[in-house]
Amino acid sequence: MTDQEQIISKDIVSYLKTQKEKSFLRFITCGSVDDGKSTLIGRLLYDSKLVYEDQLNAIKNDSKKFGTQGGEIDFALLVDGLAAEREQGITIDVAYKFFSTSKRKFIVADTPGHEQYTRNMATGASTANLAILLIDARHGIQVQTRRHSYIASLLGIKSIVVAINKMDLADYSQYTFNSIEEDFRSFSKSLGFDHIRCIPISALNGDNITTKSERMPWYQGSCLLQHLETVDVNSNQNDGEFRFPVQWVNRPDLNFRGFSGTIASGQVNVGDEIIVIPSGQKSKVKKIVTMGNDLEYARKHQSVTLTLHDEIDISRGDLICGRSHPAQQSNQIQAHILWMAEKHLFPGRGYLLKTINKTVPATVTSLKHKVNVNDFSKEAGNILKLNEVGLCNIYLDEPIAFDPYSNNRQTGSFILIDRQTNDTVGMGVINFSLRRAANIVWQNTQVGKTQRAEQKHQKPVILWFTGLSGSGKSTIANLVERKLFDIGRHTYLLDGDNIRHGLNKDLGFTDIDRVENIRRISETAKLMVDAGLIVLVAFISPFTAERNDARCTVNKDEFVEIYINTSLEEAEKRDVKGLYAKARRGEIKNFTGIDSEYQAPHAPEIEINTLSLSAEEAAMKIIDYLQKNEFIVRTES
Amino acid sequence: MLNDGKGLTRLKNGGQCTLKTLETAFQKLETLEIEAHLRDDTIPQATPLNHLQRLEAESIHIMREVIAQCENPVMLYSVGKDSSVMLHLALKAFYPSLPPFPFLHIDTGWKFKEMIAFRDRRMKELKLKLLVHTNPDGLEQNINPFTHGSVTHTDIMKTQGLKQALDHYGFTAAFGGARRDEEKSRAKERIFSFRTTSHQWDPKNQRPELWNIYNARISKGQSMRVFPLSNWTELDIWQYIYTEQIQIPELYFAAPRKVVDRGGALIMVDDDRMPLKDGEKPQEKMVRFRTLGCYPLTGAIESSASTLPDIIREVLITKTSERQGRIIDADNGASMEDKKREGYF
Numbered sequence: 001m002t003d004q005e006q007i008i009s010k011d012i013v014s015y016l017k018t019q020k021e022k023s024f025l026r027f028i029t030c031g032s033v034d035d036g037k038s039t040l041i042g043r044l045l046y047d048s049k050l051v052y053e054d055q056l057n058a059i060k061n062d063s064k065k066f067g068t069q070g071g072e073i074d075f076a077l078l079v080d081g082l083a084a085e086r087e088q089g090i091t092i093d094v095a096y097k098f099f100s101t102s103k104r105k106f107i108v109a110d111t112p113g114h115e116q117y118t119r120n121m122a123t124g125a126s127t128a129n130l131a132i133l134l135i136d137a138r139h140g141i142q143v144q145t146r147r148h149s150y151i152a153s154l155l156g157i158k159s160i161v162v163a164i165n166k167m168d169l170a171d172y173s174q175y176t177f178n179s180i181e182e183d184f185r186s187f188s189k190s191l192g193f194d195h196i197r198c199i200p201i202s203a204l205n206g207d208n209i210t211t212k213s214e215r216m217p218w219y220q221g222s223c224l225l226q227h228l229e230t231v232d233v234n235s236n237q238n239d240g241e242f243r244f245p246v247q248w249v250n251r252p253d254l255n256f257r258g259f260s261g262t263i264a265s266g267q268v269n270v271g272d273e274i275i276v277i278p279s280g281q282k283s284k285v286k287k288i289v290t291m292g293n294d295l296e297y298a299r300k301h302q303s304v305t306l307t308l309h310d311e312i313d314i315s316r317g318d319l320i321c322g323r324s325h326p327a328q329q330s331n332q333i334q335a336h337i338l339w340m341a342e343k344h345l346f347p348g349r350g351y352l353l354k355t356i357n358k359t360v361p362a363t364v365t366s367l368k369h370k371v372n373v374n375d376f377s378k379e380a381g382n383i384l385k386l387n388e389v390g391l392c393n394i395y396l397d398e399p400i401a402f403d404p405y406s407n408n409r410q411t412g413s414f415i416l417i418d419r420q421t422n423d424t425v426g427m428g429v430i431n432f433s434l435r436r437a438a439n440i441v442w443q444n445t446q447v448g449k450t451q452r453a454e455q456k457h458q459k460p461v462i463l464w465f466t467g468l469s470g471s472g473k474s475t476i477a478n479l480v481e482r483k484l485f486d487i488g489r490h491t492y493l494l495d496g497d498n499i500r501h502g503l504n505k506d507l508g509f510t511d512i513d514r515v516e517n518i519r520r521i522s523e524t525a526k527l528m529v530d531a532g533l534i535v536l537v538a539f540i541s542p543f544t545a546e547r548n549d550a551r552c553t554v555n556k557d558e559f560v561e562i563y564i565n566t567s568l569e570e571a572e573k574r575d576v577k578g579l580y581a582k583a584r585r586g587e588i589k590n591f592t593g594i595d596s597e598y599q600a601p602h603a604p605e606i607e608i609n610t611l612s613l614s615a616e617e618a619a620m621k622i623i624d625y626l627q628k629n630e631f632i633v634r635t636e637s
Numbered sequence: 638m639l640n641d642g643k644g645l646t647r648l649k650n651g652g653q654c655t656l657k658t659l660e661t662a663f664q665k666l667e668t669l670e671i672e673a674h675l676r677d678d679t680i681p682q683a684t685p686l687n688h689l690q691r692l693e694a695e696s697i698h699i700m701r702e703v704i705a706q707c708e709n710p711v712m713l714y715s716v717g718k719d720s721s722v723m724l725h726l727a728l729k730a731f732y733p734s735l736p737p738f739p740f741l742h743i744d745t746g747w748k749f750k751e752m753i754a755f756r757d758r759r760m761k762e763l764k765l766k767l768l769v770h771t772n773p774d775g776l777e778q779n780i781n782p783f784t785h786g787s788v789t790h791t792d793i794m795k796t797q798g799l800k801q802a803l804d805h806y807g808f809t810a811a812f813g814g815a816r817r818d819e820e821k822s823r824a825k826e827r828i829f830s831f832r833t834t835s836h837q838w839d840p841k842n843q844r845p846e847l848w849n850i851y852n853a854r855i856s857k858g859q860s861m862r863v864f865p866l867s868n869w870t871e872l873d874i875w876q877y878i879y880t881e882q883i884q885i886p887e888l889y890f891a892a893p894r895k896v897v898d899r900g901g902a903l904i905m906v907d908d909d910r911m912p913l914k915d916g917e918k919p920q921e922k923m924v925r926f927r928t929l930g931c932y933p934l935t936g937a938i939e940s941s942a943s944t945l946p947d948i949i950r951e952v953l954i955t956k957t958s959e960r961q962g963r964i965i966d967a968d969n970g971a972s973m974e975d976k977k978r979e980g981y982f
Contacts, residue, residue, distance in 0.1 A: 008950055008953045008954060012946040012947070012949060012950040013946050016876060016879060016946065016949065019876060020687055020689065020876075020880070021687060022687060022688050023685070023687070023688070024686075024687070024688045024691050093825045093840070093843070094825065095824045095825050096817050096824050096825075096867075096868070097817075097818075097824060098817070098818050098868070098870045100688075100872075105688040107868060119845055120845070122845075122847070123845045123846060123847055126847040126848045127848060127849070247698070247701045247702065247705055248701045248704055248705045250731065250733070250734055251734070252733050252734040252735070256733055258733075260701055260730075260731075261701075262694055262697070262698040262849075289732070289733070290729065290732065291728060291729040291732040299685075299686075300686075301686050301690075301691055301694050302686065302690070302694055303693070303694040303695075303697035303698050303701075303730070305732070316705050340845050352854075354850055354852060355850065356848070356849065356850055357705075409848065410848070410849075413847070413848050413850065414850070415845075415847055415850050415852060417852055417854060422852070422854035422855060422856060423844060424844045424845050424846075424847070424852045427845070427847045
């Protein structure tokens with residue numbers, strides 16, 4: 001029985017009391033493929049007696065089956081949970097493990113080392129206050145070490161432990177240790193860590209893990225566990241200014257209106273003067289409500305409900321701040337984005353940006369540069385691929401409240417969500433507001449869209465024709481415009497060819513150029529709708545994402561998607577312009593339908609099947625639709 | 638302080654200062670300290686949150702996110718200790734409102750009688766809405782753990798029953814009380830865990846979960862399983878029950894109960910549906926349960942722990958992990974992962 005067990009069996013009640021006072025640390029372990037991260041965590045769990053006997057038996061069996069230690073206990077198997085990982089002997093996802101000592105409780109995120117799992121490491125790092133970087137003593141600092149250091153720094157981790165592992169295979173050499181430490185300190189200077197501690201260890205043999213190793217008497221510092229127990233991760237980042245992201249408005253009845261949330265930083269007291277960002281409304285804190293009792297004050301990390309003295313309009317997405325130091329607000333920001341999806345990030349394409357409590361449509365307007373995560377150099381680029389980091393300007397449809405990430409990890413972070421799949425595709429840390437945002441004031445014109453439309457006796461709308469090349473989009477759109485013109489409607493036809501010769505003549509046919517092409521056309525069409533026109537857009541527009549973005553530029557009832565459905569076979573058979581033949585011969589690259597994808601619309605307002613309808617009939621069907629839905633008034637003729 | 642800094646400069650340059658200057662400096666220092674002390678009293682500084690308070694705040698945050706983001710959530714309530722903690726946190730998260738969602742119990746028909754009584758009493762006391770679902774097909778075929786075995790019984794009555802209920806009510810999000818420390822594949826599951834239209838989990842294709850920003854967006858037919866207790870350990874659960882005085886079923890506490898020994902597992906004879914083998918006679922033993930489930934599948938342990946501190950002491954000293962009392966994940970290491978892929982909680 002250990003000392004602790006004796007205390008437990010003698011006086012459990014006072015033991016429980018001491019347990020309550022434990023502090024809390026979340027950390028991440030990272031390193032390259034065979035540096036022994038999982039072994040290290042397995043060792044920490046094993047040595048702090050957190051492995052139960054039945055788990056240990058299971059691991060002993062597994063060690064014989066998959067183990068890499070010749071039948072000896074393979075500690076990595078304690079951590080590598082998913083079946084695929086056990087078979088391949090690598091860690092592919094983030095695994096969270098829990099252990100505690102008499103002083104502290106720990107949550108460890110064990111993250112993969114391969115470059116293709118950079119995003120997984122970033123995931124683990126986002127909630128960690130300390131990172132353990134493992135380095136194989138035999139190999140010293142590797143490309144991976146640099147990458148992991150960069151990601152840790154990007155995600156705002158200030159405290160680093162460099163665990164120089166496999167000292168047993170390096171003769172426990174002080175010289176080796178010192179030279180690696182020196183290398184690390186010099187290359188990481190630019191990364192802004194506040195606290196670096198280097199410890200020589202052997203995870204496999206347990207040297208300097210939970211007890212000081214006798215095999216390295218030259219090392220004077222504390223062992224790894226002791227360091228983790230005592231390192232102060234909060235000293236450099238006190239609680240900060242008061243920030244309260246409103247999660248949910250709590251209204252059980254008419255007499256109570258509270259704002260629920262978790263305090264992101266700082267402290268709040270009853271009577272504090274507050275300001276709501278972005279609305280700028282002010283009030284004072286009336287009560288801090290929790291189930292047990294109302295509080296006089298509450299601090300960072302606490303989940304509470306606030307009531308205010310004044311009845312002001314606050315909803316989810318707002319940020320309640322101390323009045324003297326409020327957060328910033330803007331709809332144009334600059335941020336570092338780490339891309340996490342196979343589908344590339346295209347500037348110009350629309351995504352959803354989600355902060356801690358608010359989701360807004362957003363577009364990356366420009367990629368300033370990419371960051372080479374291995375040597376921190378800046379590189380030019382126009383797209384971000386999986387696991388790449390870039391500095392981006394971002395435009396938001398609505399302003400958000402935020403702080404720079406370096407000041408506040410809670411209110412300075414966001415994720416990007418794909419609008420079609422709902423997947424989380426990127427993560428971002430906000431650097432600052434682009435100063436332009438504050439200066440752009442919408443021109444409040446006297447004559448508006450309504451007035452312009454009324455003058456023309458029509459309801460402005462975009463008729464968006466999409467379909468393969470040669471499907472008949474232009475032919476049908478021309479007929480529709482002719483008919484509208486004949487009944488005195490004000491129209492304009494934006495056609496692929498006329499735009500590509502002018503406004504978009506700088507664009508080619510790669511995926512990224514197609515995205516930008518459609519973005520410009522959408523914006524142009526939007527201005528024309530604002531001018532009160534019926535705009536006909538006839539473009540292949542092969543991607544669902546861009547057509548949806550186009551739809552979002554105008555009001556719901558101002559967009560009609562018309563799918564000109566002609567099969568590839570049929571379009572190729574017609575081949576009016578001889579383009580398919582050229583594409584088949586390889587003379588045209590990125591031709592839709594041949595070597596570039598066409599994504600058919602799921603629910604277009606109108607679908608025209610050109611095999612069963614003539615161009616004239618198709619045009620009439622569209623005019624009928626416009627009349628039925630009161631875009632144009634039925635005329636006598 | 639030392640003559641407004643002039644004294645200090647003089648000292649630095651190797652000069653001297655008078656006794657009077659020094660005395661005045663000390664006096665000034667004292668007044669400053671008293672003022673600082675007074676300031677501390679007027680603006681109270683909250684102490685940093687301890688581990689349990691951090692876990693509690695995180696769970697509350699997660700629950701509120703679900704309410705803010707998901708259309709039709711439900712909380713799975715299995716009557717066990719983790720469910721009791723989850724329920725308690727839900728009461729806290731929305732106070733003074735009641736939790737704005739119903740509670741769902743998948744009743745296999747083989748739960749301990751005491752669990753059902755406890756469940757009904759708690760829900761009534763708290764004025765919460767309880768939904769109970771039992772798989773009608775399984776009921777019709779009289780699926781039971783004795784003739785069909787634990788695997789078939791659990792699959793049909795629990796996994797299939799759960800899917801039926803979720804589909805029937807069209808729930809878009811379901812809270813579950815699973816913890817990451819329970820089992821290896823759970824250690825990698827997200828807090829907001831995405832499920833396909835057929836309720837499947839794809840461990841290789843999980844959404845990255847960053848900071849405490851949770852993406853709960855889904856398309857029609859898809860759903861979210863949400864685990865607010867992900868970061869709690871078994872000990873945390875017990876400690877929280879102790880600190881917050883949370884009610885849990887008596888079955889967790891040691892008492893004399895009639896049990897039979899089935900291959901090392903002590904099975905409580907909870908009703909007369911349990912077929913006894915020839916010569917098998919229920920023995921009265923001091924036992925308690927570490928987890929609660931279907932009584933024929935839940936082994937008791939011999940114990941004299943009849944108070945919470947006693948139980949916690951036992952938990953701390955025992956070296957057998959929690960799910961061992963359950964018969965379902967004993968086969969191979971990846972078995973829970975397989976079950977979860979198919980939609981088991």
